[in-house]
Amino acid sequence: MTALITQAVILGILLGGLYALLAAGLTLYFGVMRVVMIAHSAFLILAAYLAWAFHRATGIDPLFSLVATVPLFFVLGVVMQRFLLSRLKPATLTMMSVLLTFAIALIIEGMLGFVWTGTQRRISLSYSTASIEVFGANIAVVKLVAFGLAAVSLLALYLLMKATSFGQALRATIQHKEAAALLGIDTEKVAGYGFGLGLATAAIGGTALALDSTIYPSLHWHWIGPLMAIIVVGGLGSIPGAAIAALVLGLSQSLLQIPLGTTWAQTVFYLALFLTLMVRPQGFFGGRLAQRF
């Protein structure tokens, strides 16, 4: 029993790391544009498919697909921000952007099914079945790799935000766009790059996901719900809040799987979402921003 719980805790933390990275991306979009990006998880699945297709075509480890997908997604994000989202009228931006990104998610899902059919796909690697024992618990190596990828990316994102002048400009734009513009920051450009960064997290997350999961086009609906719940619980716009909520909820999901099974354990996200709205609608780490959007 203790081994089972240890395993659940470790798996929960590993899963939480991936959630945290993806939620950080969602938070970035929201921060720079006040946009809730429904298509985030669709891009996640797109990246997973690209990693799978890359591996199938070349036989090289799918991790190397990151070299291409991360810059590609960054550029896609900048383009999306500049040519689609900034065209929307400011007064109705929040609602219309949700619909627009929802439309993009549908297009991606449809195209994935169109190009690679709805068949379930899975990458098999030499180390796919390998696992190591930690405190009597069996942990798959691919999950460790995925977590490592997520952790390194989150750290890189943190350093970028805290230690560079671009990060400073980005944080200023998130805090108060007009004030940042008055200080001479080109907020439009920064918002575009922020969007690109957010989409780059989807590229990394997708590759990590492809390592140990079976993927299919409509999989993104299973991800968007939990991710949305995480950013609302953490407080829209707060990256540390999103990371903490991701770890806590990932851990809870993993632990609840023992008594409830996988399906019912997923409800923890929605329960947390509804409880948060009843008790603290602005989220547990969000500032005054969150409730209005």
Add this chain to the structure above:
Amino acid sequence: MPNASDLATPTPTAPATGRPDDSAGQRFDRRLRLAKAGLGAVAVVLALMVPWLAPDAFILSVAVVIASYAAFAVGWNFVGGFTGYISLGHASYSGLGGYAVALLTTHTGINPWVALVLGAVAVALLAVPIGIASLRVRGASFVIVSIALVLILLLVFQSWASVTGGSEGLRVPRPFDSSVLRPEQHTRFYLLFLLLIGIALVVWWLIDRSQFGAGLKAIREDEDKAEALGVPTFRYKLVVFVISAFFTSLAGGLYALWFGNLDPVFQFSILTGSYMVLMSLFGGIRSLVGPVVGAVVVGYAMEVFKAQYGDSQFHLVALGLLLAVVVLFMPEGVVPALLGVVHRFRPAATSIREESAAELLERNRAIDAQRRAQTEADAETEAERVEDARHATTGKGRS
């Protein structure tokens, strides 16, 4: 979020009263009203005649599907149109309505039509706590919650197979006995859907003209200001949310009785919810008939698309593209756009026009920019004038 009044420029519009052609304007209005009534009457008669015009049972079944889309869209538009809260998760209420009818009729054996109304009442009651939770937040968070609701219901109804039948599906008993043949059933359900749409539209129209409706529209344009003006925003939103859940659930129940089989994947599908949004937006969420027009056009297009290309992944792409185009290029919808064209021919502008906060903001922006450019130009000429004057006084003219 910027408000329309942030750019506090009173818009310089010409006073519209006391014009000599006022009577011409009134005449135009009368004619327009007459034309609208005539068009409406023709549309209603045509809609009623569909079962007798349809060449075969398949076309008739497509008509029933489109009528059900229209009923869903009208139900959705109580929240979307009045308050501007876009719910992507209204499939929750249609799905719950369907399951409520099915479970009530199979377990208690009551009359299916009583079960339909009872089920909708039950769903409306359930919508109260859901509304209290989700209406506490605005905009994006509200949309997130609405999506989450569909996902959680899908999860629950798939897993709780002992009650809901899970993915095996749940059979809904037929409300008419077996002597009524399928085409005749289509006709009856089609007319029932029209009745439901009619009732919902009358309720919508009544709300639209009431003080309650004015308060709701104030919430749509600027919730903070509405609250400051004394509109009990939360109560208003909750009431209209419950009304919307009630009508959506009635439509869902009726659909369940017609279709005869329920599967959670289709009942609690994000796609169903997005159809409602797309159709209402396409037709125009501010207008009474907008969602119906949208449902007929979009629903017909989608059915043709399905008949042509089958139920492939490609219809997702088509749906996505259509939604993106509507959102990007005509968020106001088709009906308001057409009315705008008609109003251009009106001799004199009315003194009170319906204008959304977004339009006002855009217009004020344009005026502001124009003024700024004007002031800058003025300042430049002024500077030049001063410069010239100085040159002149010092006797060093610029040749």
